[in-house]
């Protein structure tokens with residue numbers, strides 16, 4: 001049997017500080033044996049390096065989150081840039097643009113995003129992109145750089161997803177595809193080639209049905225994976241195999 005994987009989780013978040021061991025055991029029980037741990041802060045990255053389990057292959061990424069750019073001075077930017085060179089930092093992210101939470105610093109967000117795009121090209125590392133209510137600007141900036149990566153927790157149109165795929169990007173699907181009112185996420189999975197799809201939890205947020213309302217955790221990625229299989233009439237083992245191939249290809253593993 002193939003394993004499941006979670007291409008984007010925040011188990012280094014304080015939401016898991018009291019029961020991380022049992023969260024990892026739940027992963028093993030549910031065959032979720034690969035996961036990318038995302039850090040938006042340097043101390044979280046160092047903490048993530050210490051999260052290990054003999055039956056789970058963890059990888060880690062670091063990036064300046066768009067919602068934090070107002071707090072990033074030159075000195076801090078350089079500290080991030082230095083860590084991007086670390087071989088334990090597999091990808092740069094999550095980086096991108098977020099006009100939902102903060103609208104009055106778009107230029108600053110673009111500047112920090114672009115500087116990180118340039119570093120990704122220079123270091124030849126994939127990026128993990130966060131984009132909220134900013135898809136066109138995100139696309140326009142990415143298009144300027146010969147970079148590969150994944151649109152994390154993709155929540156925009158199927159048409160736009162296809163444009164990102166044309167740029168060589170992967171589309172990662174999170175819990176919302178399982179929710180009752182999901183329409184566009186289903187169109188997205190119908191329209192993106194299987195060799196460009198990934199799945200994730202983005203835990204502790206975005207818990208899939210039927211557990212919506214609780215804290216999310218990597219083991220629940222199975223609900224998202226099964227929903228996609230059900231909707232596209234895929235064999236679960238085939239889909240898991242495809243996900244593993246995509247994950248390895250994207251992150252150079």
Ligand SMILES: [Zn+2]
Pocket residue numbers: 008010038094202
């Ligand atoms: Zn995230």
